[in-house]
Amino acid sequence: xxxxxxxxxxxxxxxxxxxxxxxxxxxxxxxxxxxxxxxxxxxxxxxxxxxxxxxxxxxxxxxxxxxxxxxxxxxxxxxxxxxxxxxxxxxxxxxxxxxxxxxxxxxxxxxxxxxxxxxxxxxxxxxxxx
Numbered sequence: 001x002x003x004x005x006x007x008x009x010x011x012x013x014x015x016x017x018x019x020x021x022x023x024x025x026x027x028x029x030x031x032x033x034x035x036x037x038x039x040x041x042x043x044x045x046x047x048x049x050x051x052x053x054x055x056x057x058x059x060x061x062x063x064x065x066x067x068x069x070x071x072x073x074x075x076x077x078x079x080x081x082x083x084x085x086x087x088x089x090x091x092x093x094x095x096x097x098x099x100x101x102x103x104x105x106x107x108x109x110x111x112x113x114x115x116x117x118x119x120x121x122x123x124x125x126x127x128x129x130x
Contacts, residue, residue, distance in 0.1 A: 020054040028043075045083060052075065054075045056072040063123035078110070087100040
């Protein structure tokens, strides 16, 4: 079971790291989208959330300060869900569906992160800091 846990944690951590990479790689495009959604200081918001995703992803991947990583990722998910994926405000059926999928996916990820809070620390097969 430790191997399954480690593989799952690697996949989970890499998911967040890839999201972070995309924030920096597509900073201008994502900033324009954030601006269109009414995000204040969109370029700073996208870069800042990229840092949050990087720290949270490294925390999940390495098992370093997992409580802090979980809190950072939950803050990110709550912020982006209620700012960027407001399906209840969208009239276009296709955009509404896309936003609803992203919103509900983010809520499921929050649920998974909350469950990870129950794991004893230090995490198995992690660096063991925090």
